[in-house]
Amino acid sequence: MEFRQISAAERTAAMFPLQSYAFLPSPWPEEDEAAYRRRMVFFRTAINFVAEEGGTALAGAAALRMRQNVRGKVHDMAGVASVASHPSARRRGLVRGVLERLLRQARDEGHTVSALYPFRPSFYARFGYVGIPRHRTATFAPEGLDHLVRAELAGEVERLPMTDGFDEWQQLQQRLLGERHGFAVYDETRAAEFRGDKWWMAVARAGGEVVGAVPYRVGSYGGELEAENLLSTGPLGRALLLQFFARHVDQVARVRVKLDADDVPELWGTDFAVTTEAKVDHPRRGGPMVRVLDMPALTGSEAGDGDVTIEIPDDTLTGGLWRLVGEGGRLTVTKGTATPEATLTIGGLSALLYGVLDPTEVVLRGLGTVDGAAEGPLSSLFPRHMPYLCADF
Incomplete structure (x- = not known):
């Protein structure tokens, strides 16, 4: 072989x-x-x-x-x-x-x-991967957003073919890459394939700045408007895109759009009926999984105050003793020399770093052992913070 x-x-x-x-x-x-x-x-x-x-x-x-x-x-x-x-x-x-x-x-x-994205999470867990949230999908009737149709918003939405809206969409993603925990983008070579996709692009602008963008397509008259990830820089961009969807009230029966795990569509309006779900099944719709490949490269990440030495055993890429120090809002990772206060699999460390599990949950999941003295520093270093991967691949 x-x-x-x-x-x-x-x-x-x-x-x-x-x-x-x-x-x-x-x-x-x-x-x-x-x-x-x-x-x-x-x-x-x-x-x-x-x-x-x-x-x-x-x-x-x-x-x-x-x-x-x-x-x-x-x-x-x-x-x-x-x-x-x-x-x-x-x-x-x-x-x-x-x-x-x-x-x-x-x-x-x-x-x-x-x-x-795993066909079976337990298989990839053997390689140190740990699960993070799958995107949510919100499905609703456009008439539920009627209040937005009447609203005077400080901006506008332009509908473009994907080819014409692609560059602004990519620029928005690059901006969000620097702002959102977990957000991921392709390199230019791989991303270029999507320029030719048969989707519309709705681009929201305010004051000459792109504040939101979403690819979408209409399945049929009286059917469903299917949208990809609803990306925006804040509430105004999101409202402009939702207002655009609401204006399809006499064209489609439903709008289906992908969202961040932290989004709460039920608060988009009064008496607003919406179904929000994150469907995970296997092998076709696995929730994403992540892992760390290089410990010292984590230096510079945002972190709370704390100082703890951990051991990662049995991982050829990241195994060993590591000292994790959080000071001034930033993390420093160096080779450890002291007796470890916690023993973590790389999956357990990755779960803490990505903010999906706390130290108690790491232990309960069988991803490590944590001394009582280490629980506080690890919780402080890595407070819960749900990531938004966004990209499918």
């Missing part, structure tokens, strides 16, 4: 058969392979690994080059995708071998953190 890194040009021959069999109806028509080959121009910057036997790829995985805000610091992030294996090669540890090499290569190339 040979494990090797391959280029985007090699993906069609090596990875397309594995991915297509794993994720698409099959047998697949010849035009699917041709379409996949054309798309590889958008994967030129991805890190790709395969396990080959006799010159045939039996397992493969990729890491998309992304960037993510984690507690106020923007990191290079490896977005793991395209994980698949040949049915005859399953249960042989080939995916494990591919992922271990992929994550090490990503770390060596400067990626501090990693994220993925």
